[in-house]
Amino acid sequence: METPKTYEPQKAEEKWYSHWMEKGYFHSEPDEREAYTVVIPPPNVTGVLHMGHMLNNTIQDVLVRRARMQGKNACWVPGTDHASIATEAKVVQKLRAEGIKKSDLTRDEFLAHAFEWKDKHGGIILEQLKKLGASCDWDRTSFTMDPEYSESVIDVFIDLYKKGRIYRGVRMVNWDPEALTALSDEEVLHKEVNSKLFHVRYKIADSEDQWLTIATTRPETILGDSAICVNPNDVRYANLKGKEAIVPICNRKIPIIFDDYVDMEFGTGCLKVTPAHDTNDYDLGKKFNLETIDILNDNGTLNENGLHYEGQDRFDARKTIEKELDEKGYLIKTEDHINKVGYSERTNAVIEPRLSLQWFVDMKELSAPARDSVMNGDIKFHPEKFKNTYRHWMDNIKDWCISRQLWWGHQIPAWFYGEGNENFVVAKTEEEAIAMACEQAGQSFVKGDLRQDEDVLDTWFSSWVWPISVFNGLTDPENEEIKYYYPTNDLVTAPEIMFFWVARMIIAGHEYLGEIPFKNVYYTGIVRDKLGRKMSKSLGNSPDPIELINKYGADGVRVGVLISSPAGNDLPFDSSQCEQGRNFTNKIWNAHRLVHSWEVQEDLPQPESSKMAIKWFRAKFNQELQSINNSFDKFKISEALMSTYKLVWDDFCSWYLEMIKPGYQHPIDKATLDATILFFEDLLRILQPFTPFVAEELWHSFRDRADGEDIVVAQWPVFNIGKGGAPSETLAQFSAAEEIITNIRNIRKKNNIANKVKVELFVKKNKELDTSFDAVIVKMGNLSQLEYTTEEVENSNSFISDGNEYFVPFGDAIDVEAEKEKMTEELEYTKGFLTSVQRKLQNEKFVGSAPEQVVAIERKKEADALSKIAILEDKIASLN
């Protein structure tokens, strides 16, 4: 059967992925080998694969597959995150579409719907990862709400509470009026928006007609004002000391206070203070003991303090109150103003600073070891620049608001008793809670008397123990797995979640295992489209990864996303990169087609050119292997890929295979074919992490493999120069030959000499030269002969290489003028070059202070240039 001309990925991908699964190659159990562990950044359970996942998981897979080949016990733990806000929002939306309101359901009913949703949509993303070739240990798939995982999250809460690290307090929090929950600072995105600055005048109490004017962006909060504040140094307002102002519309009297928090330059220099609706105002309120008047309901509508605006949405109220202020003569003017407004990362609702009772983690002391372990290099960041960002955050760390007013998640294990929410105990179960409450309150409670806190924990409060809890390191701390797999090796994630997740995992690692959770953190960039825009669903500029895989093959897409994405840099993605990847897999495929087309003839002697080609490629392969290993060690994955790409395409296909290729329908000798297959197999090994499917497919094409002899578990090549002399010498000799061949090809092209027409080459030896690759030059240059002479050859195209002159005679008269021009150009260049070299050498300070070796190099450059100039001048003269 004829081998197809192009590689067809679909069949190979299905065949080999299921084969790998059947053989259990991705499954890991602790053993005597060195462990190599990666935990996946768990995607949202209801998520679908996007290009960001694609990049992130391809990198992880490359690392894991290479480690597996290096003989390590590779374990890549997959799983999903319950993603409380995002998932709950989706479930609420789905129910709403069915006409069910969340408020009509009990908590248990809602959770039943949520789990149903999770069972239906959860894990789609994991199936998609298999299409990519991800070599995860699927038997270990975890979910942050698995029973044992949940238990560990609750244990951590209880433990931190007992240690006094968790407290409950009234704070200004970021309130999401759409999701009806508090958010952590990290979940709020600040955007610049065009808004208006309203200048509103307040009458001074007990005055005839004395007014002061404040500037505000939120006139609706006037109803919650409890003071006017001015800077004590502001002479304009010095006369207001001890006075009061009257709030428009509600006509309340409020004090005028003085604090240097107020910027005299901004607006009118008068600040209205609304402690319930602004963080700074809240602080001022505490300082001056002001009344706190909350005018908003939790859904962003005004409450009874909003008087006749009660029930209106805050943004509607802003417009209507503007009208009323204007009609009543309070509004002096409005001006355009740009300010920053916080938006919910999840719902995109405008965040409302709101006072509420929440749970917090005291981060100061907890985070100290985590700061140090990154700064001292125990944990390495790639690229290193992110250390700065990390340090800055850790130095200014604030307490972490961990309660969320949601149902989907881990319910806070606090149990209230008695009236109100003042008295509570923290316990794992209701039984324990009852016992504790009885003791604490000195009265007896029975089942049902206690009310568990309604709130759930922030999602990140569960994911910060991910590297521990996937191995049950908290619920069963002495188990064999946690001891074997932890600390994990490499974490691959996005810089956006450095604080949400990376920093907190490090904190939890120190707190609970006394150890770092991973040794390296590789930060990927953002995937952008051609125009530099972030890929997003709303812009519709993100290609569907699965469609890309169908079109270009998984290997092609893997190469496409890796080819230009150094750590920490954004990836400007275009599907043409996948095309490049696909072309690459096709190139490999066709190389295999060529090798398989050759018939062996046992008694055929090995040509000299093949012998030299093998010697060269062995040296080349080892040189590149070193450089690839080096790139991997530095986490320069795209560099490792590029070296591999060039080694395969340029060195192996374009040079090596052409050098050993027998004539059409001619047989090949056995020694050459055997060596070639070994080379091919070595190339497949280094390709395996990048293009696992085509590598496996071809791995089996060269010989019958015993059960278990698959490339996924083959050995990574070891640096081994073998026989054949010093590699650097061979490489240098080859590049000299390469230069000569390129020159010959150039002459062919300029003179329109067809490739199949043989030409002669004469060499005028001006100095010693190595002839070991002459057979290769003859073959690659398609020469009828290569001869050494002492004379110039008339009527030739000529070139100079390493001080020796080369002539390719050409029957018809050559274009003398063109030759002359070419040589004159070269002469000018060489002279310029010589001048720059001589300038250095004539400088006594250079000769005196530069290292000897550097000076010697310059001297050689000078000598070479001089001899070349002599030759060129000679040639030009002879042409005249």
Add this chain to the structure above:
RNA sequence: GGGGGAUUAGCUCAGUUGGUUUAGAGCACCUGCCUUACAAGCAGGGGGUCACUGGUUCGAAGCCAGUAUUCCCCACCA
């Protein structure tokens, strides 16, 4: 407002502690080829004052200072 990066070919990036030709790669581009592995290919080629201005040095893409442009992070400016 504070902090951290970045700036090298049309695009994306390398360039190890300053010294191997007058700076490299991939893609793109130009020219010529359907040469029986591959046109998803082959061969050849063009293209850069290393953002700018000074400084240090025998020597600077690299070190220092300033300027410009740009990205990111943090922060409560109404």
